[in-house]
């Protein structure tokens with residue numbers, strides 16, 4: 001992720017006219033902040049409820065926020081509207097992992113009596129896996 005402000009330079013030939021790209025990059029930065037806060041909420045919400053297993057309400061909101069922001073960011077980057085290089089195989093793998101995690105969270109939210117420690121650990125492991133993919137797959 002390139003920081004939005006690094007490109008906020010009028011006349012920077014590398015980005016070809018800053019008003020449009022600067023705005024898109026700031027938008028992308030805001031989406032990334034929401035994306036990371038969403039995953040942080042999911043990880044914190046699952047790990048803090050291991051003793052008395054339950055899906056806290058914030059976890060569902062967090063995972064949906066993170067999923068939507070991730071898909072919007074991937075779409076923006078793939079469309080070429082930003083100065084990021086798209087890595088579509090990485091986006092696809094992350095999407096599959098996130099979809100499984102989201103399914104587990106929805107399952108746990110709709111059937112609270114079926115929530116176990118293993119289910120919560122499974123969600124947490126998938127989030128950590130995707131953080132690792134996001135950071136290490138360059």
Ligand code: HEM
Nearest residue numbers: 001039070071073074091094095098126127130131134135
């Ligand atoms: C468990 C699920 C996920 C986790 C934990 C996660 C985590 C992260 C992290 C830590 C970053 C920052 C990486 C960096 O800037 O170096 C990131 C960025 C990003 N994520 Fe996710 N993500 C997840 C799911 C998704 C999904 C489903 C998509 C969409 C297909 C997505 C799209 C993106 C994009 C486009 C970026 C910014 C560009 C990049 O660094 O590749 N993420 N994500």
